[in-house]
Amino acid sequence: MNNFNFCSPTYFAFGRGTESRAGELCVKYGAGRVLIVYGGGSAVRSGLLARVKERLDEARLWHTDLAGIKPNPTDDRVYEGIDVCRRERIDFILAVGGGSVIDTAKGIAAGAVYDGDFWDFYSGKAVPRSALPVGVVLTIPAAGSEGSGNTVITKVDGLHKISIRTEEVLRPRFAIMDPELTFTLPPFQTACGIADMMAHIMERYFSNTPGVEVSDRLCESVLTTIIGQAPIVMRSPDDYDARANIMWCGMIAHNGTCGVGREEDWSSHALEHEVSAVYDVAHGAGLAVIFPAWLTWMASHNPHKVAQFAGRVFGVEQLASPEATALEGVARLKAFFRSIGLPVTFAALGVANPDIDLLVRKLVEDKGQPIGNYVRLTPQDCREIYLLGCGD
Amino acid sequence: MNNFNFCSPTYFAFGRGTESRAGELCVKYGAGRVLIVYGGGSAVRSGLLARVKERLDEARLWHTDLAGIKPNPTDDRVYEGIDVCRRERIDFILAVGGGSVIDTAKGIAAGAVYDGDFWDFYSGKAVPRSALPVGVVLTIPAAGSEGSGNTVITKVDGLHKISIRTEEVLRPRFAIMDPELTFTLPPFQTACGIADMMAHIMERYFSNTPGVEVSDRLCESVLTTIIGQAPIVMRSPDDYDARANIMWCGMIAHNGTCGVGREEDWSSHALEHEVSAVYDVAHGAGLAVIFPAWLTWMASHNPHKVAQFAGRVFGVEQLASPEATALEGVARLKAFFRSIGLPVTFAALGVANPDIDLLVRKLVEDKGQPIGNYVRLTPQDCREIYLLGCGD
Numbered sequence: 001m002n003n004f005n006f007c008s009p010t011y012f013a014f015g016r017g018t019e020s021r022a023g024e025l026c027v028k029y030g031a032g033r034v035l036i037v038y039g040g041g042s043a044v045r046s047g048l049l050a051r052v053k054e055r056l057d058e059a060r061l062w063h064t065d066l067a068g069i070k071p072n073p074t075d076d077r078v079y080e081g082i083d084v085c086r087r088e089r090i091d092f093i094l095a096v097g098g099g100s101v102i103d104t105a106k107g108i109a110a111g112a113v114y115d116g117d118f119w120d121f122y123s124g125k126a127v128p129r130s131a132l133p134v135g136v137v138l139t140i141p142a143a144g145s146e147g148s149g150n151t152v153i154t155k156v157d158g159l160h161k162i163s164i165r166t167e168e169v170l171r172p173r174f175a176i177m178d179p180e181l182t183f184t185l186p187p188f189q190t191a192c193g194i195a196d197m198m199a200h201i202m203e204r205y206f207s208n209t210p211g212v213e214v215s216d217r218l219c220e221s222v223l224t225t226i227i228g229q230a231p232i233v234m235r236s237p238d239d240y241d242a243r244a245n246i247m248w249c250g251m252i253a254h255n256g257t258c259g260v261g262r263e264e265d266w267s268s269h270a271l272e273h274e275v276s277a278v279y280d281v282a283h284g285a286g287l288a289v290i291f292p293a294w295l296t297w298m299a300s301h302n303p304h305k306v307a308q309f310a311g312r313v314f315g316v317e318q319l320a321s322p323e324a325t326a327l328e329g330v331a332r333l334k335a336f337f338r339s340i341g342l343p344v345t346f347a348a349l350g351v352a353n354p355d356i357d358l359l360v361r362k363l364v365e366d367k368g369q370p371i372g373n374y375v376r377l378t379p380q381d382c383r384e385i386y387l388l389g390c391g392d
Numbered sequence: 393m394n395n396f397n398f399c400s401p402t403y404f405a406f407g408r409g410t411e412s413r414a415g416e417l418c419v420k421y422g423a424g425r426v427l428i429v430y431g432g433g434s435a436v437r438s439g440l441l442a443r444v445k446e447r448l449d450e451a452r453l454w455h456t457d458l459a460g461i462k463p464n465p466t467d468d469r470v471y472e473g474i475d476v477c478r479r480e481r482i483d484f485i486l487a488v489g490g491g492s493v494i495d496t497a498k499g500i501a502a503g504a505v506y507d508g509d510f511w512d513f514y515s516g517k518a519v520p521r522s523a524l525p526v527g528v529v530l531t532i533p534a535a536g537s538e539g540s541g542n543t544v545i546t547k548v549d550g551l552h553k554i555s556i557r558t559e560e561v562l563r564p565r566f567a568i569m570d571p572e573l574t575f576t577l578p579p580f581q582t583a584c585g586i587a588d589m590m591a592h593i594m595e596r597y598f599s600n601t602p603g604v605e606v607s608d609r610l611c612e613s614v615l616t617t618i619i620g621q622a623p624i625v626m627r628s629p630d631d632y633d634a635r636a637n638i639m640w641c642g643m644i645a646h647n648g649t650c651g652v653g654r655e656e657d658w659s660s661h662a663l664e665h666e667v668s669a670v671y672d673v674a675h676g677a678g679l680a681v682i683f684p685a686w687l688t689w690m691a692s693h694n695p696h697k698v699a700q701f702a703g704r705v706f707g708v709e710q711l712a713s714p715e716a717t718a719l720e721g722v723a724r725l726k727a728f729f730r731s732i733g734l735p736v737t738f739a740a741l742g743v744a745n746p747d748i749d750l751l752v753r754k755l756v757e758d759k760g761q762p763i764g765n766y767v768r769l770t771p772q773d774c775r776e777i778y779l780l781g782c783g784d
Binding site for chain 2: 001002003004005006007008009010011012013014015016017018179210211212213214217218220221222224225228229240241242244245248249252257260261
């Protein structure tokens with residue numbers, strides 16, 4: 001086991017009706033003048049936004065809006081938010097939405113207190129040392145941004161989609177998580193969220209670090225839970241307990257609990273970020289294509305952990321070789337993704353002929369090379385993995 | 393799943409050599425004048441205490457000592473610590489040791505800023521609203537106090553051993569966890585710690601709350617890890633990875649991760665606290681007697697979760713009845729405890745003829761009645777469970 005630091009200080013208020021605590025929690029964590037960041041569609045239509053604003057009014061908090069944040073959120077909205085913060089002397093940012101909204105809020109929070117260009121944090125020129133406090137009312141369980149110190153933003157100029165991770169600075173102060181808010185999520189979006197949270201666990205799970213039984217087992221327990229609960233939420237979108245389990249799994253998948261003491265990988269995310277940046281597909285759907293392709297490639301290059309995954313998560317018996325066991329595990333994962341309506345090929349993703357040269361070139365530009373840790377991937381390896389995503 | 397709040401803000405510095413960060417972390421969390429609380433034996437002999445003091449000196453922190461805290465820590469030492477805090481204007485408490493030391497530090501931390509008698513918090517007359525900040529250098533993985541908001545203190549007058557839980561106030565600001573510090577723990581103490589951390593998970597696991605798959609699976613994953621790593625640490629006390637896994641399991645067992653969204657039980661702890669208060673046995677050893685007795689009683693009164701435990705943690709196949717499956721699980725748990733040198737009967741614990749009348753009478757005095765949630769236990773039920781601990 002490697003040395004590690006772990007600190008997940010976010011206060012989670014979980015369950016039915018917890019959005020009624022939005023005002024109280026903003027006050028507790030120091031809010032006076034609040035920027036509310038949201039997407040627009042369902043948070044407005046469902047009345048959630050209006051209810052949250054009522055609570056802020058009751059708590060005598062001044063507030064203004066930054067609306068219309070879109071999936072695969074972009075730097076232009078972050079710049080806009082930073083301008084609002086400075087103009088309106090904002091001291092707290094409340095994100096009402098899913099990962100795109102929260103990640104935008106985090107970018108604004110770091111940028112608003114920084115003298116330079118906020119993109120410096122994403123380009124690696126600077127590290128955020130402080131930020132405005134961020135609170136969350138979560139509506140989409142997927143990205144895990146409600147409990148993580150991470151944010152992913154796409155630079156419109158060049159479509160560079162970059163993620164950064166901070167130990168503490170960008171972790172939300174509180175996250176309100178009401179599973180009932182997710183009852184109306186469309187099936188495809190629910191499924192994409194499931195793929196995303198599974199990927200967050202698997203990026204940590206596939207590691208060569210020895211002696212990490214506790215985090216191996218924690219990863220497997222959350223994956224097993226997700227795989228068991230997913231068919232229930234797909235079949236019965238208003239099953240409270242299944243929605244609640246999925247929602248908490250999405251948080252625990254990404255707040256660091258599953259990654260302590262181990263080298264992580266993150267090449268599937270890097271490979272996918274180029275796909276969603278270039279083709280504007282849903283990140284979770286892209287992962288459902290890329291992760292099985294990556295695992296297939298790993299089955300013939302470093303199968304041991306893929307075989308363990310197959311056995312412990314999907315109950316595959318040990319076959320003739322670790323590679324065979326691993327490949328059977330990948331087949332089960334693909335079957336699972338298909339069963340909840342996700343694509344597992346580029347064609348099914350709606351990208352009939354991906355420009356693999358472009359994807360690899362952008363990957364090298366954005367992430368350097370090689371990428372990953374479970375096996376260090378050269379650009380040629382990445383090309384092979386993208387090609388595996390074109391198969392069946 | 394029940395509504396819940398969860399906040400575990402402690403900063404964990406985990407791994408080899410992390411005790412060298414004691415000064416830096418005390419400063420980060422606001423220390424100026426530090427009370428160092430410790431037991432005395434191994435922390436002094438190993439040189440750990442001297443090294444920690446050196447780091448505090450380097451960080452220019454004034455410090456003084458409260459030494460000689462014993463297992464099953466008592467209120468007299470808490471009063472003494474509170475006096476030192478007031479006399480010396482202490483603003484930070486550093487606990488160097490295991491659960492007894494940390495729990496004493498927490499009692500002092502709450503009492504030092506309270507106008508009344510600190511025992512009010514333990515007797516239920518008052519709730520701690522604030523406390524001095526506490527830091528930890530952990531030497532015994534067992535109680536999980538390094539990550540919890542809990543503390544257990546015994547009132548010498550009447551031998552009342554009482555535990556309290558706070559959501560945030562008494563959680564340590566930081567915990568330094570170096571597995572190498574545990575290499576020299578005697579085998580019996582190692583085994584007692586293992587029983588204690590397993591009990592912390594099982595007190596949460598045995599619950600009738602429906603729809604808690606994620607926390608069920610998290611509990612099972614940590615139990616499975618402990619059961620797998622325990623034989624290694626018993627055989628090879630200086631196996632770093634096994635010690636590291638056990639150490640992290642002890643934290644995650646009790647910081648709340650395993651208990652979210654479910655009604656917990658805690659009657660085995662209540663039953664055991666009377667035993668260790670009256671007979672001054674090691675808490676973990678007492679739990680190795682009481683928990684199997686409690687589970688045996690449950691097998692005939694509410695077997696469903698005990699049968700699930702048997703299947704998922706010990707791999708017991710489903711037998712003719714849930715009761716039979718449950719009992720086979722209890723037999724495996726007892727065999728496991730015996731295999732690491734723990735008693736599973738009062739006689740083996742060194743209490744040949746426990747005064748069960750006295751234990752039940754004190755239990756009713758200290759905890760009221762009924763106790764527990766998985767099945768509500770009357771005094772007569774408790775008597776039956778104590779009697780089961782007298783069997784084989």
